[in-house]
Amino acid sequence: MPTATYDGTPVPVDDEGFFTDPGRWTEPMAEQIAKELGIDTLTDRHWTVIRFMRIQYVEKGTGPTVRVLGKTSGVSVKELYQLFPKGPAKTAAKIAGIPKPRGCI
């Protein structure tokens, strides 16, 4: 299995770069992953989504789809695309250190 190094720590990821062990993620890693994905600074709104993704993952065993995020995270689908232009569900899951959401293909 491939690994990636964030914040000086190697972590296991899948072929597309999603964390396979969310327990290894730390907040400082998020900034670095976001930069790699073209998001220079993580604002409070980004963090609202990232924290929400992690809670959903713990509760449901998978990250939410964009539609569900728009309904439940307090951030509208429109704003989600402004925050994470290249596909909010996948990008936010990657930054939040959780596996690829099952609903999005």
Place this chain on the structure above:
Amino acid sequence: MGTHMVILGSGTAGTMTANRLQRTYDERDFRITVVDQDDDHVYQPGLLFVPFGLAQPHHLVRSRPQQLNTVVDYKQARIERVDLNGRTVYLGGGIRVSYDVLVVATGARLLPEETEGLTGPGWGENVFTFYDLPGAVGLRHALERFDGGRVVVDVADLPLKCPVAPLEFAFLADWYFQQRGIRDKVQLAYATPLDAAFTKPVAAKALGGLLADKGIELVTEFTLGEVDGPGGRLASYDEREVPFDLAVVVPLHGGAEYVGRSEGLGDELDFVPVDPHTLQHPEHPEVFAIGDASGLPASKAGSVAHFEGEVLVHNIGRFLAGQPLDASFDGHANCFVETGFHKALLIDFNYDTEPLPGHFPGPLGLPLLKESHANHLGKLAFEWLYWHSLLPGRELPGIGSAMPERGKRRAHA
């Protein structure tokens, strides 16, 4: 008086379940009540054919109670709310019904108003859906008037029922305009939120290949954000635009509204979460969901409801007898995909196995993932089977709930 089973919804899944229960168990032990809001049972697969003049709208509709075994009690009423703790369903007109076992079969609801502009100016003029009867009829007239330009078929977002129906619409549109001799004046495009023509790689390749062969442009990862009827453009949330003269949109889907009003019953989209293999609600063991109403990661299709039904009816009996449930539903789905020119292909898959080439239900059966006239005849024969065999709750010989492995060809690494 025995056990009271209440089935909410008398569409494909609810009707089949009521009749199957009635066939399977002794009626002295059971009382079955089915609730639906109207008396129009629409054969939904026929909606695909209405816009092309290949099906007559009034032939697709039959009375609901007439599809039910006569000992089943049919109540025509709007479901307002379920009180899970009190095991009571509240219906319009102040009626209350209490239950021992509840089966939620109220399907999926179309939510066109949730997409900006979709039901605004242009709706019913140059923007349509064929997912309900009035929409399909309106589209038929619009197609008759259409004599050239850009037609875009768009799936707003997942989940949707019968995920192959929009593709079939695109294939049939190609055929329809060729029949009318104006195919060279029509540009066809297919826009989808997926990253390919279909979800799973082998089928996506086969179906994507058909789109290319038929000269239908494929626009991927397009999640519909806004519809501008007068301006003739669809816009995605990531701000790409697809122009159209005629848009055929499959709107967002959600579960029935009352599910959202019933505390603890549904999820964010008002679908009912149930165990993917037993169909039982995780918190309320006397509650089950079947068909499009369930939040399962399976296709929302009549065929899936049929396969689920076999497991569900068996499990209701086990639940009442205090036995452990059978976790045997495997996500089996089976769809004919109409491709135009009197041909169709067939796909068969489940939670773990993607649609593969080969034959169904065994090596000597119908070809899978390959266009053939036999499959087209299969698709047409399905309507008769639906009314006379599936709804009455009869089993199809040789076709069981579990997905067959025989006849499938897996790629060798």
